[in-house]
Amino acid sequence: MKPDLPDVRQTRLDSYVDRYAARTKGMTASEIRALFSVASRPEVVSLAGGMPNIAGLPLDVVSGAVRDLVLDSGPTAMQYGSGQGDPVLREQICDVMRLEGIEAHPDDVVVTVGSQQAVDLVTRVFCDPGDVVICEAPSYVGALGVFRAYQCEVVHVAMDDDGVQPEALEQAIAAVKAAGKKVKFFYTIPNFHNPAGISLSLERRGKVLQICQDQDILILEDNPYGLLGFDGEPMRAIRADDGEGVIYLGSFSKTFAPGFRVGWAVAPHAVREKLVLAQESATLCPPVFSQFAISSYLSRHDWLGQVKQFQEMYRERRDAMLAALTEKMPAATTWTRPAGGFYVWLTLPAGLDAKAMLPRAVTNRVAYVPGTAFFADGFGSQCMRLSYCHPTPARITEGVSRLAAVIEEEFEL
Ligand code: PMP
Numbered sequence: 376m377k378p379d380l381p382d383v384r385q386t387r388l389d390s391y392v393d394r395y396a397a398r399t400k401g402m403t404a405s406e407i408r409a410l411f412s413v414a415s416r417p418e419v420v421s422l423a424g425g426m427p428n429i430a431g432l433p434l435d436v437v438s439g440a441v442r443d444l445v446l447d448s449g450p451t452a453m454q455y456g457s458g459q460g461d462p463v464l465r466e467q468i469c470d471v472m473r474l475e476g477i478e479a480h481p482d483d484v485v486v487t488v489g490s491q492q493a494v495d496l497v498t499r500v501f502c503d504p505g506d507v508v509i510c511e512a513p514s515y516v517g518a519l520g521v522f523r524a525y526q527c528e529v530v531h532v533a534m535d536d537d538g539v540q541p542e543a544l545e546q547a548i549a550a551v552k553a554a555g556k557k558v559k560f561f562y563t564i565p566n567f568h569n570p571a572g573i574s575l576s577l578e579r580r581g582k583v584l585q586i587c588q589d590q591d592i593l594i595l596e597d598n599p600y601g602l603l604g605f606d607g608e609p610m611r612a613i614r615a616d617d618g619e620g621v622i623y624l625g626s627f628s629k630t631f632a633p634g635f636r637v638g639w640a641v642a643p644h645a646v647r648e649k650l651v652l653a654q655e656s657a658t659l660c661p662p663v664f665s666q667f668a669i670s671s672y673l674s675r676h677d678w679l680g681q682v683k684q685f686q687e688m689y690r691e692r693r694d695a696m697l698a699a700l701t702e703k704m705p706a707a708t709t710w711t712r713p714a715g716g717f718y719v720w721l722t723l724p725a726g727l728d729a730k731a732m733l734p735r736a737v738t739n740r741v742a743y744v745p746g747t748a749f750f751a752d753g754f755g756s757q758c759m760r761l762s763y764c765h766p767t768p769a770r771i772t773e774g775v776s777r778l779a780a781v782i783e784e785e786f787e788l
Contacts, residue, residue, distance in 0.1 A: 398504075401523035414742035420774030422761040423742040425569065425717050428692075429632045431684050433676065437632075440671040448667060456663035458655040459647075460486025460639070464670040468639050472625065475601055476615030479623075479641045485650045486661045490599055490626040490638030494518050494562075496653045497595055497622055497640065498525045501559045507551045509561045509592075511539050513720070513749030513758070515569045518562055518597065522751070528556070529751035536711070538575030539563060541582040548590050560593040560622075566610055567600040567716025570749050570760035574714060580613050588620055599626040599638070602682050604715035605690040619643050627669055629717075630682050635665040689717065695768035696761065699775035705783055710761075717764035720746075722757055727785055729759040735784070741777040 414421035444452050459465070465481035472479055487493040494517070502508065504526035510519070512531035522529050530551060533543045544561070551558050563583070565575040575583065587594050596613045604610070614623035626638035642650055654661070672678065696719055700710055707724035721743075723729060730745035744762075746755030761778075763771055 419740045421742045436676045452667045456660045458660050459651045461666040464666045475609045475612040485640045487638045489636045490624040493624045493640040494521050500649045502527045506559045516748045560595045562595045564597045571720045572711040572713035572718040594621045597624045600716035692763040695771045696763040699772045703779035719761045728756045736781045741774045
């Protein structure tokens with residue numbers, strides 16, 4: 376007897392679809408991931424990815440630290456460890472945060488698998504389906520993905536060149552409360568925003584904190600770029616002025632290397648305990664080997680000196696991008712002027728759509744991320760994120776030039 380051949384139409388469908396949990400409806404591939412394969416073709420200048428440029432890392436020092444780690448502490452470094460994270464690294468993390476005015480105790484630090492996992496753990500601990508998270512407009516695509524996966528409702532609040540607008544924040548909170556819903560926290564990226572490229576001014580930090588304190592709303596302060604400013608000292612963290620109402624997230628991904636996957640959360644004591652329980656159920660413990668390697672690197676190398684080199688490298692790339700934009704972009708195109716970090720947020724002339732334009736841009740060998748990726752509600756079609764962190768200054772100039780030509784052509788169509 377001939378075996379039944381599978382129905383070709385059936386095999387194209389996901390036959391598990393009826394069995395998935397309802398929350399998986401919110402799990403969709405980000406627009407950035409979808410772009411990855413196209414943008415990584417060598418002929419394309421990718422202004423899309425936000426990958427740190429780690430070419431400047433002293434690989435001899437890193438390899439020395441890793442080698443000694445294996446030889447001196449191998450059995451511990453390759454074993455399971457504390458769910459809260461290595462105590463020595465937690466002390467070093469407190470030293471790092473002191474640069475932004477934060478006085479924290481190592482007991483209140485939870486090491487995580489990148490700050491991405493910290494966003495996940497905080498959301499898991501605080502949010503039930505239907506709870507509201509307030510975010511800036513636009514906001515970090517990876518955090519929006521987490522909020523969606525936990526079935527939160529995202530309410531966006533407008534920003535301008537000084538960061539989120541306090542009046543808009545107040546109005547959004549009032550509207551959510553009037554609708555009988557709970558705001559669980561306000562998620563903010565105060566420094567060198569991803570994707571907006573702007574920072575919350577010092578004056579506004581005070582106002583935002585006051586509003587959230589008055590309304591009894593937690594702040595989730597996500598700060599992976601804070602030490603990558605191009606002018607002067609790091610800005611004072613919001614967490615520096617409130618240890619109870621702010622959960623602060625940090626990361627070594629941009630100041631060291633993302634492949635180690637080490638970030639952290641600092642939270643009020645009771646919340647910290649819940650985060651550790653959530654961490655233990657998710658991963659048992661953050662990667663011990665990575666933590667020891669970073670800890671050893673921090674103690675044997677001039678890490679701050681290396682961060683300064685990163686600042687210089689990114690400043691040079693930022694300058695190349697701003698100069699090329701000024702020279703090449705058609706009138707009525709506007710963009711932000713970042714004082715640190717990786718990103719410029721560009722707004723196209725009225726009537727143009729960044730997502731619709733992307734295939735033509737890729738044909739013209741330049742890629743970017745359409746603005747809609749950074750909104751939970753379909754907004755942002757006139758905008759795009761441009762990253763200057765990875766390509767060389769010459770490639771950035773070339774990429775912006777190609778992009779400007781695509782925009783010009785779009786007018787003529
Ligand atoms: N928050 C923001 C604002 C980011 O831009 C990123 C990385 N792009 C993360 C969190 C996550 O970083 P990591 O998990 O590598 O620490």
